[in-house]
Amino acid sequence: xxxxxxxxxxxxxxxxxxxxxxxxxxxxxxxxxxxxxxxxxxxxxxxxxxxxxxxxxxxxxxxxxxxxxxxxxxxxxxxxxxxxxxxxxxxxxxxxxxxxxxxxxxxxxxxxxxxxxxxxxxxxxxxxxxxxxxxxxxxxxxxxxxxxxxxxxxxxxxxxxxxxxxxxxxxxxxxxxxxxxxxxxxxxxxxxxxxxxxxxxxxxxxxxxxxxxxxxxxxxxxxxxxxxxxxxxxxxxxxxxxxxxxxxxxxxxxxxxxxxxxxxxxxxxxxxxxxxxxxxxxxxxxxxxxxxxxxxxxxxxxxxxxxxxxxxxxxxxxxxxxxxxxxxxxxxxxxxxxxxxxxxxxxxxxxxxxxxxxxxxxxxxxxxxxxxxxxxxx
Amino acid sequence: xxxxxxxxxxxxxxxxxxxxxxxxxxxxxxxxxxxxxxxxxxxxxxxxxxxxxxxxxxxxxxxxxxxxxxxxxxxxxxxxxxxxxxxxxxxxxxxxxxxxxxxxxxxxxxxxxxxxxxxxxxxxxxxxxxxxxxxxxxxxxxxxxxxxxxxxxxxxxxxxxxxxxxxxxxxxxxxxxxxxxxxxxxxxxxxxxxxxxxxxxxxxxxxxxxxxxxxxxxxxxxxxxxxxxxxxxxxxxxxxxxxxxxxxxxxxxxxxxxxxxxxxxxxxxxxxxxxxxxxxxxxxxxxxxxxxxxxxxxxxxxxxxxxxxxxxxxxxxxxxxxxxxxxxxxxxxxxxxxxxxxxxxxxxxxxxxxxxxxxxxxxxxxxxxxxxxxxxxxxxxxxxxxxxxxxxxxxxxxxxxxxxxxxxxxxxxxxxxxxxxxxxxxxxxxxxxxxxxxxxxx
Numbered sequence: 001x002x003x004x005x006x007x008x009x010x011x012x013x014x015x016x017x018x019x020x021x022x023x024x025x026x027x028x029x030x031x032x033x034x035x036x037x038x039x040x041x042x043x044x045x046x047x048x049x050x051x052x053x054x055x056x057x058x059x060x061x062x063x064x065x066x067x068x069x070x071x072x073x074x075x076x077x078x079x080x081x082x083x084x085x086x087x088x089x090x091x092x093x094x095x096x097x098x099x100x101x102x103x104x105x106x107x108x109x110x111x112x113x114x115x116x117x118x119x120x121x122x123x124x125x126x127x128x129x130x131x132x133x134x135x136x137x138x139x140x141x142x143x144x145x146x147x148x149x150x151x152x153x154x155x156x157x158x159x160x161x162x163x164x165x166x167x168x169x170x171x172x173x174x175x176x177x178x179x180x181x182x183x184x185x186x187x188x189x190x191x192x193x194x195x196x197x198x199x200x201x202x203x204x205x206x207x208x209x210x211x212x213x214x215x216x217x218x219x220x221x222x223x224x225x226x227x228x229x230x231x232x233x234x235x236x237x238x239x240x241x242x243x244x245x246x247x248x249x250x251x252x253x254x255x256x257x258x259x260x261x262x263x264x265x266x267x268x269x270x271x272x273x274x275x276x277x278x279x280x281x282x283x284x285x286x287x288x289x290x291x292x293x294x295x296x297x298x299x300x301x302x303x304x305x306x307x308x309x310x311x312x313x314x315x316x317x318x319x320x321x322x323x324x325x326x327x328x329x330x331x332x333x334x335x336x337x338x339x340x341x342x343x344x345x346x347x348x349x350x351x352x353x354x355x356x357x358x359x360x361x362x363x364x365x366x367x368x369x370x371x372x373x374x375x376x377x378x
Numbered sequence: 379x380x381x382x383x384x385x386x387x388x389x390x391x392x393x394x395x396x397x398x399x400x401x402x403x404x405x406x407x408x409x410x411x412x413x414x415x416x417x418x419x420x421x422x423x424x425x426x427x428x429x430x431x432x433x434x435x436x437x438x439x440x441x442x443x444x445x446x447x448x449x450x451x452x453x454x455x456x457x458x459x460x461x462x463x464x465x466x467x468x469x470x471x472x473x474x475x476x477x478x479x480x481x482x483x484x485x486x487x488x489x490x491x492x493x494x495x496x497x498x499x500x501x502x503x504x505x506x507x508x509x510x511x512x513x514x515x516x517x518x519x520x521x522x523x524x525x526x527x528x529x530x531x532x533x534x535x536x537x538x539x540x541x542x543x544x545x546x547x548x549x550x551x552x553x554x555x556x557x558x559x560x561x562x563x564x565x566x567x568x569x570x571x572x573x574x575x576x577x578x579x580x581x582x583x584x585x586x587x588x589x590x591x592x593x594x595x596x597x598x599x600x601x602x603x604x605x606x607x608x609x610x611x612x613x614x615x616x617x618x619x620x621x622x623x624x625x626x627x628x629x630x631x632x633x634x635x636x637x638x639x640x641x642x643x644x645x646x647x648x649x650x651x652x653x654x655x656x657x658x659x660x661x662x663x664x665x666x667x668x669x670x671x672x673x674x675x676x677x678x679x680x681x682x683x684x685x686x687x688x689x690x691x692x693x694x695x696x697x698x699x700x701x702x703x704x705x706x707x708x709x710x711x712x713x714x715x716x717x718x719x720x721x722x723x724x725x726x727x728x729x730x731x732x733x734x735x736x737x738x739x740x741x742x743x744x745x746x747x748x749x750x751x752x753x754x755x756x757x758x759x760x761x762x763x764x765x766x767x768x769x770x771x772x773x774x775x776x777x778x779x780x781x782x783x784x785x786x787x788x789x790x791x792x793x794x795x796x797x798x799x800x801x802x803x804x805x806x807x808x809x810x811x812x813x814x815x816x817x818x819x820x
Contacts (some may be wrong), residue, residue, distance in 0.1 A: 017553070017560060024553035024560070026584055028496040032465060059561045065584050068492035074461030075496050077412050093482055097436065097516040105455035108410035109462055129484040131577030167399070167406040172448050172674045174392070174399065180438070180445040193515035195445060197438040197453050199410065284558060 001310055001345045002258055002317030002359055004045040004086070005332070007034050010063050011324035012264055015284035017063040019277075020324050026067050028075040034329055035076045038083055041333030042346060044358040045084030045115060047209070047319060048072050050230075062285055069117075070102060077110045084355030086115030086209055091149045092123045092134040097192055099149075100156035103206045104198040112202030112354035115228070116153075117209040120146050120218070139213075143221040145189045150208065150225060152190050155183040157205045158366040159195035175199075181368045203356050204364045212246065212259075214291075223249035227361055228258045230319050232291045239293070239314035258359055261315040264294040266323045267331035271297050281323065292321070299335035307343065383760055383796050384646050384767030384809055385787075386473070386615070387422040387779065388431045389415065389459070394652050396449050396681065396737040397672035398774030409775075410454070412462050417776050419463040423470040425783035426797050428808040429502060430463065431595075431615065431769055432456035434475035437512035441680050448677035456504075457489060464497035471805030473502035473595050473613075479528050480508060480517050483538035483576055490592045491543060491584045499588030499804035504595040504615065507532050525710070529602045534573045536594070536610050541569045543591050544816045545581040561585075589806050590813040599627065599713040607645075608634035612811050615769050616649040617714050619743040624649050624764040627713065646809050649764070650742030652771040653752050655781050662746045669773055670734055678733030685736060686715055695730045698722070714741045739771055749785040757795055 009030060010017040022030045031048075038046050049069030058064060069087035076085050085106075089099055099116065107114045121142070123134045136142045164179035183194035210226035213219060222229060223246045231246065233239035239261055247254045266281075268274040278296045281287075295302055309315060322328035340346045356363055391409045392399035399406045408414045419430050435453035439446045460472035474493065476486055486503075494501040507528035514522040523531070550565035568581040596611035598604065599618075607614055608631050618624035624647075632642035654669070656662030675695055683690045688704045699722040711719070718741060722732060738744050745752050759765045772778035790796035806813055 015558075018555045018558055025551060026492075026495045027498070028465065059566070060563050061558055061560055063560055067495060067584065068489045071457050071461035071489060071493045071496055074458045075465045077462040078416055078466045093485065095480065095517050098480075101436075102455045102458060105458040108454065109412040109415070109458060111411055125580075126484070128579040130482055131579070165410075169400045169402075169406065172397070172400060172672070172677075174449045175445050175447055177444045177447050182443060191515075191518045193512075195438050197435055198455075 001306070001340065002260060003043050003320070003346070004047055004084070004260060004317075005038050005043055005320045005322065005329060006047045006050045006262075007031050007038075008325065009065065009067075011328065012321040013281045013285075013323040014058065014062040014287060015281045016324045018284055019281065020327075022325060024063060026065050028067070028072060030325070031072060032076060032079045034326060035080050035083065035085075037326065037329055037333050039080050041337045042348075042350065043083060044317075045086050045355055046076070047086040047088075047115070047117060049088030049117065049119075050321075058285070070106075073106060073114065074109070077106070077113075082113075082350045082353070084113050084115055084207070084358055085110060086117050086207070088117040088119045090119045090123050091146045093126060093130050096149050096152035096190060097156065097196075100153040100196055101198055103153075104157060104196060104201045107201035107203055107206045108198065112356070114201075114203070115207035115209050115355055118146070118150060119211065121213060121215070139215045139217040143218050147221060147225065148187045148189045152183070152185050152187070152192050154205055155185060155367065156192070156194055156196040157201055158368050159183050160200040161366050161369045162200050162204075165199035200366060203354050204366070207355050207359065207361065212242065219245065220249045220251075223247070223257070224251045226257065228260060228359065231259055231261050231315060232293075233261060233314075234291050234293055236309060236312060236314055239309065240312055243314055256361060258316045258361070260317045260319045261309065262292050262319050262321060264292055264321045264323055265302065265328050265332065266294075266296040267299060267302060267328050267335070269298060269335070271301065274298065278323070299331060299339065302336055303339045303343070306340070307345075310345070380794050381760060381766075382794070383756060383790060384428045384648060385425070385796065386429045386431045386648055386767070386769040387418065387427050388433075388615070388650060388769045388771045389418055389775075390433070390771065391454060392449065393774030393778075394739050394742075394771040395669050395773035396677055397669060397674070399449070400672040401669065401774050403777050404774050414775070415459055415463055416466050418779060419467050419470060421776065421779050421783050423467045425787045426800060427470060428767070429471035429473050429805060430460065431473045431504065432459050432475060433504070434477060434506060435510070436477060436480060436508055437510055437516055440512065446677060446680060448674045457493060460501070461493055461496055464493070464500060469500075469800040469803060469808075471500045471502060471593070471808055472497060473504050473593070475504040475506055477506050477508040477513075478532040478535040479523055480513065483535045484542065484578055486535075487539040487542040487582060488584065490539070491582060491587045494587035494589055494592050495584065499806070501587070501589070502593035502595050502613065502805055504597060505532060505536065505610070506597065525600070525602055529606050531575045532606060533609065534575050537573075538569070538571050538576055538578050540591055540814075541571060542578070542582045543587055545569055546584070546586045547816060548586050551585045586816070589804055590816070593805050593809060593811060600710060604631055605634065607631050608640070609638045611645060613646045613648060613809060616647050616765070617712075617742055618649055618717070619741060620717060621759060621762065621764045623713065623717055624759065625762065628763065628765065644811060646766040646811075648767045648769045649759075650739065650771050651745060651756075651768040652739035652742055652773060653745045653782060653786070654773055654778070655747070655749055655752060655785060657748065659747050659751070662748065666746045670738070673734065673737045675730065675733060678737040679729065681736045681740065682729070682733055685712075685718075685741065690729060693729055695733070696728050699727055699729050699732050717741070738773070742771060749789055752786050753789040753793060753795070756790065757793065760795065
C-alpha cells in the first residue's frame with residue numbers, strides 16, 4: 001500500500017486555520033516540520049500545491065494562500081533525507097524547458113526524490129493575471145497540448161544519457177558531447193531545440209503525478225501517461241469502478257502505474273471527538289460538496305477502512321489530506337502507520353533511496369541512448 | 379563612520395576557474411547534490427557574507443551544435459538551490475537569477491514573494507534579459523529578442539511585479555481566529571495593468587513579502603543595461619576588472635539615478651572578484667600556475683570566441699589577438715570585451731594569454747597573493763570609489779572559499795572593513811537598503 005500526504009499551511013479544511021495552532025502567515029518552517037513528521041512515519045512522499053477545496057474568492061474567511069510549490073519543495077530538500085517530494089506546476093502558461101530544468105535541478109539536489117504533479121484544467125483564476133487564454137478548452141485538444149508538453153519535458157530529461165556527465169579529470173572531459181542530444185522537437189504546440197543544460201536526473205525522469213480528471217474525455221490521456229494518478233472518489237464502490245476504468249484505459253503494463261485515492265482525514269482516539277471536530281469545522285465554513293472521500297473517526301477505524309479499500313481493489317494506496325494541521329498528520333503518523341506496519345501493509349523502513357524505489361517504479365532508460373551517437377546532427 | 383564592504387558569494391557549480399573541477403582537491407561527483415551547496419552556504423554564513431548569488435542560463439553551452447566537452451557547465455536552477463539553502467541558514471541572503479524575456483510577470487512575482495516568505499526576508503532577484511541567442515530556440519522562438527526591446531520588456535515586467543508585491547497592504551492579513559476573519563479585502567488592491575507587453579489584472583495570492591520587495595539586483599553593463607540599472611537596481615553584480623573602469627561604471631550608474639528620483643546611496647555595486655590565496659605571494663602564484671596548467675586551450679578559445687562573438691578557432695594560439703578584425707565586426711561590445719580588446723592592443727597579448735584570462739574567471743577581476751595583500755586590494759577599491767563590496771568567485775569549491783573565509787575575512791574585520799556579526803535578519807538589513815514603502819511603484 002503506497003501512502004502520500006498533501007501538505008498545506010493549516011490543513012485541508014477551509015476553516016482549519018481557525019483551530020490550528022500554527023501561524024497563519026505563509027512560512028516554510030511549519031511545512032518543514034510536517035515533512036519531517038511524514039518522513040518519521042515512513043510515507044512515500046509529501047505533495048505540495050494541491051488545490052484545496054476552497055469556496056471561490058473566500059480569502060476574507062479562509063486561508064487560500066499557497067506558497068509557490070517549487071521553492072517550497074526546495075526548502076524541504078535539506079531538512080529531509082528519504083521521503084519523496086512532489087510539487088504541482090501547471091502545464092498552462094509555462095514552457096517545457098523551464099519545467100524540465102527546474103525538476104532536473106530539484107531531482108539532483110535531492111538525490112532522486114522528486115515528483116512533478118503536472119496540474120491540468122485548473123487555471124481559470126490565472127487567466128486575467130496572465131492576460132491570455134490558458135490553451136485549448138476542448139478536452140481532447142487540451143490533452144494533446146498537455147501530452148506534447150510532458151513529452152518534450154521527458155525528451156529534455158533524456159537529452160543527456162546517464163553517462164554523459166563524465167567528469168573525467170585526466171582527459172578534461174566534463175561532458176561527453178557524443179552522449180548529449182539536441183532534441184530538435186517541432187510539434188503542434190511547442191518547438192524546442194534542446195538539449196537541457198542540466199545532466200540527466202538521478203531518477204532518469206522525476207515521477208510524473210496526474211490528477212484523475214473530472215472530465216471523462218481526459219481520462220484515457222491521464223491513465224496512459226502518469227506514473228501516479230490521484231483519484232477522487234467519495235465512496236468505496238465508486239473507487240472500485242474508477243480504479244478498474246483507469247487500469248483498463250492505461251493501455252500498458254499496469255505494474256508501472258500507481259493509483260492513489262485522495263482521502264480527507266479527521267482523526268481522534270475517540271470517534272465522538274472526531275465527529276465533534278468535523279462538525280465544528282463544517283459549521284464555521286461548510287466544505288464544498290466535493291467528490292473526495294472523507295474519513296472521520298479513530299485510527300483503528302481508519303486502518304479498517306484502508307484494509308477494506310485495499311482488499312476490494314479500490315486503489316494502490318492513498319493520498320491523505322489532513323483536515324487540520326498538525327493534529328491530523330500527527331495522528332496518522334503516530335497512531336495509524338504503526339498499525340499498518342503490524343498488518344504488513346507498510347515496510348518498516350524505506351526500501352530504497354529514490355522516490356521511484358519507494359513506489360516500486362522502474363527507472364526509465366534515456367529514449368536517446370539506443371540511437372547512434374549524434375545521429376541527430378544531420 | 380568608515381564605509382564597510384558588502385560581500386556576496388557567487389556559486390558556480392564546478393568552480394569559477396574553468397579547470398577548477400579538475401583540481402585534485404575537488405570531488406567533482408558531488409557537485410549536483412544539495413550537500414555541496416549546503417557546505418558552501420554555511421561557510422559563507424560563518425564568514426558573515428551578505429548574500430549567496432546564483433546565475434542562470436537557458437541553453438546548454440555549445441559550439442557548432444555540440445555541447446562543450448571540457449566544461450559545458452551545468453547551470454542548475456537558481457530558485458531551487460536558494461530555497462533549499464534558506465532552510466539550513468539563518469541570516470545569509472540569497473540572490474537568484476531569472477530572465478524577464480522568457481517568463482510571465484505574475485509567475486515570477488509569486489515565485490519571488492514565496493522565496494522571500496520562505497527565507498523570512500532574505501531573497502533578492504538578479505534581473506536578466508538573457509544574453510545568449512540559443513535560449514530562443516528552447517522557447518519556440520526563431521530568434522532572440524532584440525536588446526532594446528528586451529530592456530523595454532524588462533522595465534514593464536518589473537513594474538508589474540512591484541505592483542503585485544504591493545497589492546496587499548502590510549496589514550491585509552488579519553488572521554482573527556475568534557471572529558473568523560482571515561484577510562481584509564479592503565486592504566487588498568488588485569492591479570489593472572495594460573502595457574505593451576503584458577496585461578495583468580488581479581492581486582497576488584500572497585501577502586506582501588517580508589522585505590516589501592525582494593532586493594532588485596542587476597548585472598547589465600551595456601548602455602541599455604546602465605540606464606535600466608539606474609532606474610531599478612538596488613545592487614549590481616558588476617564585471618569590471620580594472621579599478622578605473624569600475625569607478626567609471628559605478629559613477630555612470632549613480633549619476634543617472636537622480637533623474638529617476640533615486641538617491642545614489644540606495645545602490646550597492648559589487649564587482650566579481652576571484653581570489654587565489656597563498657601564505658606567501660610565491661605560494662599563491664604556484665597555486666595559480668597549477669590551476670592554469672589544467673586549462674585545455676580548446677575550451678578557452680571557445681569561451682573567448684563566445685565572449686567576443688568572433689570565431690577564433692582557426693587562429694594559432696600564439697598569434698596576437700586579432701583585435702582589428704574583431705572590432706571590424708562592429709557589435710555593441712560588452713564592457714568586458716572592450717576592456718580585453720584595449721588591453722590586448724596595449725600589451726600585444728596573444729590569444730593564449732587572453733584565453734588564460736577568460737578561463738580563470740570569465741574576465742572578472744582576479745587577485746593572486748596573500749590574504750593581507752587581498753585585504754589591501756579590496757580596501758583600496760572601496761576607498762577610492764571602485765565598489766561597495768565584491769561578489770567573491772572562488773576558483774573551486776570548497777577549499778578556495780574556506781581559505782577566503784578563514785584567512786581574508788578576519789583581516790577585513792580587524793580593519794573595520796567588514797561586519798563581525800549580522801546586525802539584522804533580512805538581506806535589506808545586510809545591504810543597508812530601506813524596505814520600499816507600499817505604492818512606490820509608478
